[in-house]
Amino acid sequence: MSELAKAYEPQAVEAKWYAAWLDGKCFEADPSSAKEAYSIVIPPPNVTGILHLGHVLNNALQDILARRARQEGKEVLWLPGTDHAGIATQAKVERELREQEGKTRRDLGRDEFLKRVWDFKNKHGDIIIKQLKRLGCSCDWSRERFTMDEAYTKWVSHVFVELFKEGLIYRGKRIVNWCPVSLTALSDEEVIMTPQRSKLYFMKYELADAPGEYLEISTTRPETLMGDVAVAVNPKDPRFSKYIGRMVKRPFPHAEIPVIADDHVDIEFGTGALKITPAHDKADFEIGIRHHLEIIDVLTPDGHVNCPDCPDLHGLDRFIARKKAAAKLEEMGLLIKVEEYENNVGFSERAHVPIEPRISMQWFLKYPCVKEAADAVANGDIQFRPERWAKTYAHWMENLQDWCISRQLWWGHQIPVWYHKEKLDALKNAESLDMSDFEKGEIHVGLEAPADSENWVRDEDVMDTWFSSWLWPFATMSDLGEDSATLKKFHPTSDLVTGPDIIFFWVARMIMAGFRFAGELPFKNVFFTSIIRDLQGRKMSKSLGNSPDPIDLMEKYGADGLRFGLLRIAPVGSDLRFDEVSVEEGRNFANKIYNACRFRQMAGTELVELGDLANYPPYHIDIMAKLDELAANLKGSYAEYRFGEIAQLLYDFLWNEFCGKFLEAVKLDLRETATVEARNATLGTFDAVMARFLQLLSPYMPHIAEELSQRMSYVKEGEFVMTKALPATPLVGFDATEARSRAEAIYESAARLRNLKIEYNVATRKDVRFVVKAAASWLAPETKVLALLCGAGQIDIDASYDAPKGTPVSLTPVGEIYLPMEGLIDVEAERIRISKEIEKIKIEVKKCEGKLGNASFIDRAPPEVVEQEKARLADWNAKLVQLGEMLAALA
RNA sequence: GCGCGCUUAGCUCAGUGGUAGAGCACAUCCUUCACACGGAUGGGGUCGCAGGUUCGAACCCUGCAGCGCGCACCA
Numbered sequence: 001m002s003e004l005a006k007a008y009e010p011q012a013v014e015a016k017w018y019a020a021w022l023d024g025k026c027f028e029a030d031p032s033s034a035k036e037a038y039s040i041v042i043p044p045p046n047v048t049g050i051l052h053l054g055h056v057l058n059n060a061l062q063d064i065l066a067r068r069a070r071q072e073g074k075e076v077l078w079l080p081g082t083d084h085a086g087i088a089t090q091a092k093v094e095r096e097l098r099e100q101e102g103k104t105r106r107d108l109g110r111d112e113f114l115k116r117v118w119d120f121k122n123k124h125g126d127i128i129i130k131q132l133k134r135l136g137c138s139c140d141w142s143r144e145r146f147t148m149d150e151a152y153t154k155w156v157s158h159v160f161v162e163l164f165k166e167g168l169i170y171r172g173k174r175i176v177n178w179c180p181v182s183l184t185a186l187s188d189e190e191v192i193m194t195p196q197r198s199k200l201y202f203m204k205y206e207l208a209d210a211p212g213e214y215l216e217i218s219t220t221r222p223e224t225l226m227g228d229v230a231v232a233v234n235p236k237d238p239r240f241s242k243y244i245g246r247m248v249k250r251p252f253p254h255a256e257i258p259v260i261a262d263d264h265v266d267i268e269f270g271t272g273a274l275k276i277t278p279a280h281d282k283a284d285f286e287i288g289i290r291h292h293l294e295i296i297d298v299l300t301p302d303g304h305v306n307c308p309d310c311p312d313l314h315g316l317d318r319f320i321a322r323k324k325a326a327a328k329l330e331e332m333g334l335l336i337k338v339e340e341y342e343n344n345v346g347f348s349e350r351a352h353v354p355i356e357p358r359i360s361m362q363w364f365l366k367y368p369c370v371k372e373a374a375d376a377v378a379n380g381d382i383q384f385r386p387e388r389w390a391k392t393y394a395h396w397m398e399n400l401q402d403w404c405i406s407r408q409l410w411w412g413h414q415i416p417v418w419y420h421k422e423k424l425d426a427l428k429n430a431e432s433l434d435m436s437d438f439e440k441g442e443i444h445v446g447l448e449a450p451a452d453s454e455n456w457v458r459d460e461d462v463m464d465t466w467f468s469s470w471l472w473p474f475a476t477m478s479d480l481g482e483d484s485a486t487l488k489k490f491h492p493t494s495d496l497v498t499g500p501d502i503i504f505f506w507v508a509r510m511i512m513a514g515f516r517f518a519g520e521l522p523f524k525n526v527f528f529t530s531i532i533r534d535l536q537g538r539k540m541s542k543s544l545g546n547s548p549d550p551i552d553l554m555e556k557y558g559a560d561g562l563r564f565g566l567l568r569i570a571p572v573g574s575d576l577r578f579d580e581v582s583v584e585e586g587r588n589f590a591n592k593i594y595n596a597c598r599f600r601q602m603a604g605t606e607l608v609e610l611g612d613l614a615n616y617p618p619y620h621i622d623i624m625a626k627l628d629e630l631a632a633n634l635k636g637s638y639a640e641y642r643f644g645e646i647a648q649l650l651y652d653f654l655w656n657e658f659c660g661k662f663l664e665a666v667k668l669d670l671r672e673t674a675t676v677e678a679r680n681a682t683l684g685t686f687d688a689v690m691a692r693f694l695q696l697l698s699p700y701m702p703h704i705a706e707e708l709s710q711r712m713s714y715v716k717e718g719e720f721v722m723t724k725a726l727p728a729t730p731l732v733g734f735d736a737t738e739a740r741s742r743a744e745a746i747y748e749s750a751a752r753l754r755n756l757k758i759e760y761n762v763a764t765r766k767d768v769r770f771v772v773k774a775a776a777s778w779l780a781p782e783t784k785v786l787a788l789l790c791g792a793g794q795i796d797i798d799a800s801y802d803a804p805k806g807t808p809v810s811l812t813p814v815g816e817i818y819l820p821m822e823g824l825i826d827v828e829a830e831r832i833r834i835s836k837e838i839e840k841i842k843i844e845v846k847k848c849e850g851k852l853g854n855a856s857f858i859d860r861a862p863p864e865v866v867e868q869e870k871a872r873l874a875d876w877n878a879k880l881v882q883l884g885e886m887l888a889a890l891a
Numbered sequence: 892g893c894g895c896g897c898u899u900a901g902c903u904c905a906g907u908g909g910u911a912g913a914g915c916a917c918a919u920c921c922u923u924c925a926c927a928c929g930g931a932u933g934g935g936g937u938c939g940c941a942g943g944u945u946c947g948a949a950c951c952c953u954g955c956a957g958c959g960c961g962c963a964c965c966a
Contacts, residue, residue: 007928218966219966265965269965269966283965283966284966344963386896395894399962503961571905575959579903582914582915585928588929592928644905660930663925664930764920844910847910856946857909858946860946
């Protein structure tokens, strides 16, 4: 052993061991290993992102699983990497470009802009990776992947080409979710419905054939009025049946539009008449198709009015135009009223502005292997934890909509489709494109450009980022077309750890892609983490400023402290309310362990082996048995992914059992006055228990576990505790019941005596003497320990002790113990104290008697429960008798 | 509107039928030679409400309320 410094300094220690593990190649996975495989792929963080608490929780869990699997003798691959995060990254670079150079991406052109993004990525891309390393993540960094790596890009293109050929990918003109800020289409999942306080405008359109007669309509979006091509009513609505088929006047620009009947219209809502704007509303678009209506687009891509026929609105921002349009209607006498109204508006997930339903040409995917993917979760081949998420998954799988996979961005995987130059215009505007067009030879879909590339133009769009992420498990393990040893050994992965918020974005899609392109499910278990909130229950967010920087926390409390603190409060199924106090506790825990080892070293720095346990005191056997119990309990908790419980078990064992009881009980054995045998038995027990405890702790607090294991010589030179196999046999190989009950009796008695001292205001005095009456025969050698534990000068055993009247006494598991106090005896005080105790016990007795007096209970309850109850009653009664005698003696 | 989850001590949470728990916070005491990032002792809960099942309910069932989260084309 080497001597420990006075204070534990996690920062330096953590860095030291992380470097040592890297040097020792502890994290690297060997596909040729004969050991059972265990694998996890990291949910790739955004390449330019920075670590937040969600990452900490998520990755600490993966690290725990990976480290535990190594201890269980498995060959572990934890595969790391980052995601190019199309919109987010491009937006960052565009903002920087705008702020620093006042330029847009179009000013630079596609190639130059992409160069800038790569520069940005190279500059900032490893920040989060460094942060994960700081946290202690044991990823196999030699296999780090990026979704825009050349090899990975090949996979993405390949998947596109295959699905296109299969007829599952097609291009079409559809109404999509358009982000007027990012200027791209989004998938349905990227739209966040948010309740908004808005206004419902009631207005009236004049009937063309009956001047002075009006049809009343309600809308939240008067600014799209110029795109109206009809007014729809419900065919079952008697109020409007007379209008169907007639024309009404659209106020501006002036036009006559038909009144049509469509079931979609809700009779109850508003006026019951709906203006139809097929270009700017999904439902209207569908109605438009059903009734063959014209589509008039009156908005620009960035959300401004595009309607030269209405010069006063033309060019205005959509929200300004809304007010202006309402004002115009009012001027024209067509606005009836405006009501306050709360409705759900879709917001762009990234740009945080209302999305605009917009007609545009996009690429869509019909999902492959839907049935296999749905079944895999339904039948338990893939196990969701908590299980209830399976229902959410199933619901989504049953209602799949085609996925809009094209994005009007530059940063990402460009669509691998080329159009023949001669046919370019026609193809660009074609209503749809699919395999049939490919077969005509007018478009090319493939991994490479056509040989005569000068005659072809590539589709400018890139793919949704998730279209690359959904390939993550197998595309990170193998290059396209390669027969990968890694894939064979480690796919499917064992566990996936991720947040439930990306169950659709990522998890569901990975399962489908796994079946389609790897021929199997991508993972066997999915553990959904808690969502971290602040103490008010709000989500962590930059704008609220309620998101603590994990790096700061690690500086303050150490990575181990952060990991442990967070894990200890992580509930199984629900959200987690973060409190820095828990991280502080984590740090305190590390300190407690460290100091226990320092204490050990005060008695020498030689490692001591265990001797013959038959001669060991009960405290030693007790703590070793508890360690065995801890190891067994942890095994069960790991099997059920009960991470918070594991932390709690570790904490309770070390703090309360090991330090609180065992170390206090054995302090005498470590003093100079102790015999060599006693000393060695104690040191041997300490070393055996601590060595195993540190191993069990290692997945949660890997750095301090390594530091102490090394410094205490619990691992051999050149060995790491992080990779050391868990012991196969328990420390105590025999029935320890007797020793444990003796130890427990001493601990319990000591607590009672401390209590007695407090009650008689002698808590601080260490010279008090206790007298044990009617002691068990084994007690004599343990009185010194009992004295130490309760802070007494001396404890005598005297079976015939005749206590002076009024001597304070306590009933303990080892017998009546008196606290003789010359000159301080107060008969009345002692009577009151004993009476109080009797009252308490009487209540318990009543409870027991009530139960046992109930015939139904005796008849119906299981016999062992009845027996238990009887024993309890006998126990209470015995105490009652004893206390009664004591009380009588005081009279 | 449909679905899911939560409601236990001041706070954060354990506890899936048999004597209500932990950590923190609080109060009092202790600078005792591992640790004040510590130790000792203590106060504090009719387990959201109302029914039901059961010998027995925090736990199972039903209803209700409050909070949160998904999904959904009501303009």
